[in-house]
Structure formats: C-alpha cells, structure tokens
Amino acid sequence: MPFAVVVRRYPRATGTDRVRMRWLLWAAVVDVLVMLSLLVFPQGWTDVALPVAVGLTGAAVAGIARPGLLDIDRLLGGTLLYGGLAIAVVLVDLAVVGGTTALLGRRDVVLLALTVVLVFYAPLRDRLWRVIRRFALGRRDDPYGVVAGLAEQLERSDEP
Known part of the structure; x- marks a missing residue:
C-alpha cells in the first residue's frame, strides 16, 4: 500500500x-x-x-x-539495473541446473551443470552483462571511449 x-x-x-x-x-x-x-x-x-x-x-x-x-537518480538507476541483472542471472542459472537435472537425473547433474556453465554459459553471461549495461548506460559505460570520441570530434571541427 x-x-x-x-x-x-x-x-x-x-x-x-x-x-x-x-x-x-x-x-x-x-x-x-x-x-x-x-x-x-x-x-x-x-x-x-x-x-x-x-x-x-x-x-x-x-x-x-x-x-x-x-544522487538518488544514479542510486535508483543502479539499483534497478543491477537488481534486474541479478534476478535474470539467478533465473537463468536455475533454468540451466533444472534443465540438466530433468535430462540426466540427480546423479550426474552437478558435473554436467558445471561443464555447461564453464564452457557455454559463463562467456554468454559476460556478453549479456555487457549488452545490458550498454543498453542501460549507453556510452556512459565507457568513459574513455566518450572522451576519445569527443577529442576526435573537436579535432575535426572547423569552428571553436
């Protein structure tokens, strides 16, 4: 309420x-x-x-x-971003473990789940993390890139 x-x-x-x-x-x-x-x-x-x-x-x-x-706007935005990412990661982790458990049963599930996470899911999760941060933060996520782009734009500019 x-x-x-x-x-x-x-x-x-x-x-x-x-x-x-x-x-x-x-x-x-x-x-x-x-x-x-x-x-x-x-x-x-x-x-x-x-x-x-x-x-x-x-x-x-x-x-x-x-x-x-x-700065409450930054705090609120960061909380929403990282909270949402944490929820997404936990749900995907549960899906991976649940899927391997359903396919293999209880005996070999830990070994297979670890193998799947190491080989496929960890790099995928890292890429997903970067994509979501780029979407939420835009170019602000890469301050050096922003400064380099500004410097390049100033060099190409004819007027002050």
Missing part, C-alpha cells in the same frame, strides 16, 4: 518533494528485491536479508531528511 501511495503522489510532486519521493521509491525497490531473494536463497538468508532491508530503508529515510545527500 505505501508503494501505491508513492506512485500516485509522484506525478504531482515537484522540486524537493519529488526527490524525496524517489528516495521512497528506492526503498521500495530494495525491499522488493530483498523479498524476491528470500524466494530463491536458503532459509538462513532471512537472518541476513531482513536486517539489510531495514537498514537500507533507514538510509532512505536519511535521504528524505536530506534530499541532496546522494
């Missing part, structure tokens, strides 16, 4: 109130990611995850009290 209130009030908010709403949105995203992690990780993870979620929600309250404390 609090998440719905933030979503409903956000379009009408302006200035500092809008920044404060983004802090609340960040806290909600972190809490959702932590709750999703509880579905995947073992029961002992709850003892670690819930205090982390409460602590980060407290950090969001500090951000509400001092909206200029951190």
Whole structure:
C-alpha cells in the first residue's frame, strides 16, 4: 500500500518533494528485491536479508531528511539495473541446473551443470552483462571511449 501511495503522489510532486519521493521509491525497490531473494536463497538468508532491508530503508529515510545527500537518480538507476541483472542471472542459472537435472537425473547433474556453465554459459553471461549495461548506460559505460570520441570530434571541427 505505501508503494501505491508513492506512485500516485509522484506525478504531482515537484522540486524537493519529488526527490524525496524517489528516495521512497528506492526503498521500495530494495525491499522488493530483498523479498524476491528470500524466494530463491536458503532459509538462513532471512537472518541476513531482513536486517539489510531495514537498514537500507533507514538510509532512505536519511535521504528524505536530506534530499541532496546522494544522487538518488544514479542510486535508483543502479539499483534497478543491477537488481534486474541479478534476478535474470539467478533465473537463468536455475533454468540451466533444472534443465540438466530433468535430462540426466540427480546423479550426474552437478558435473554436467558445471561443464555447461564453464564452457557455454559463463562467456554468454559476460556478453549479456555487457549488452545490458550498454543498453542501460549507453556510452556512459565507457568513459574513455566518450572522451576519445569527443577529442576526435573537436579535432575535426572547423569552428571553436
């Protein structure tokens, strides 16, 4: 319910109130990611995850009290990007292990799963990671390339 209130009030908010709403949105995203992690990780993870979620929600309250404390847009974008990537990686990992378990049964699944991950999936995941970062961050993901492109463009320019 609090998440719905933030979503409903956000379009009408302006200035500092809008920044404060983004802090609340960040806290909600972190809490959702932590709750999703509880579905995947073992029961002992709850003892670690819930205090982390409460602590980060407290950090969001500090951000509400001092909206200029951190760049919330960068923090929110990074949380969404890396949280989404983590969910995608876990789902693909579960699919690989589940698929090999279904094909071979329990006995040889660990050896085959490790072989599949080492040979095929690890390089694929690295490429996928770069593609998603490039899509989400654009050229900002390669600051040296941006500076080199700017220098090249300035060299070709006839006017100052």
